Amino acid sequence: MDKKPRDPDARDPEKPFSLADFEIGRPLGKGKFGRVYLAREVKSHFVVALKVIFKEQIEKYKLHHQLRREMEIQTSLRHPNILRLFGWFDDDERIFLILEYAHGDIKPENLLLDHKGRLKIADFGWSVQSSNKRKTMCGTLDYLAPEMVEHRDHDHAVDNWTLGILCYEFLYGNPPFEAESQKDTFKRIVKIDLSFPPQPNVSAEARNLISQLLVKDPSKRLSLTKIMQHPWIVKNADPKGVCLI
Incomplete structure (x- = not known):
């Protein structure tokens, strides 16, 4: 019950x-x-x-x-x-x-x-209940958006960036900007030093989605609506299991 x-x-x-x-x-x-x-x-x-x-x-x-x-x-x-x-x-x-x-x-x-x-x-310790821009920097280093690394104002667009990092790590097994030190990780994030190692199980459509999310300019990142309309999502998502707030 x-x-x-x-x-x-x-x-x-x-x-x-x-x-x-x-x-x-x-x-x-x-x-x-x-x-x-x-x-x-x-x-x-x-x-x-x-x-x-x-x-x-x-x-x-x-x-x-x-x-x-x-x-x-x-x-x-x-x-x-x-x-x-x-x-x-x-x-x-x-x-x-x-x-x-x-x-x-x-x-x-x-x-x-x-x-x-x-x-x-789960885990909403670093969440906010506001659409206002913030200037704090928190979270896992590999998942920080460029605007957070550079201590610029940031808003909900950091979540779209995080989706790109998450997709990459699920598909490749490690974050895209991983480096030996925090300094080198931050450098790679700010430069958008993004590469896609040869991986036969990762489609061009998946790489395209990630590339459109990991964009330095927050305003040019793929919106949630366009993410849901992206060919890779449409092709692979279970419509019964997808829920948007």
């Missing part, structure tokens, strides 16, 4: 979630700030992933703002390809995030597959 934990917004404030509401199963992952466990809510038997974050680590690395932003954004999002955050609770030492359960990860680490093989986007 497609049950889910109690809606945290509708719960009795006198009876918040607690660890007693869940049966804890096997560990699913381990990170610097905590661990993730398979869990099942006692009343509904709904299976979730319980992300346990240690407050001591949040204090040490001053991540209060980032964690709060991740929780606010992920709780408010409702989309079949975005990992749900059902709610949260805490005790003296830990914060518990009640997440939709997804099976084994694929790289990069914030893309997951659920039990039906549907793609789920």
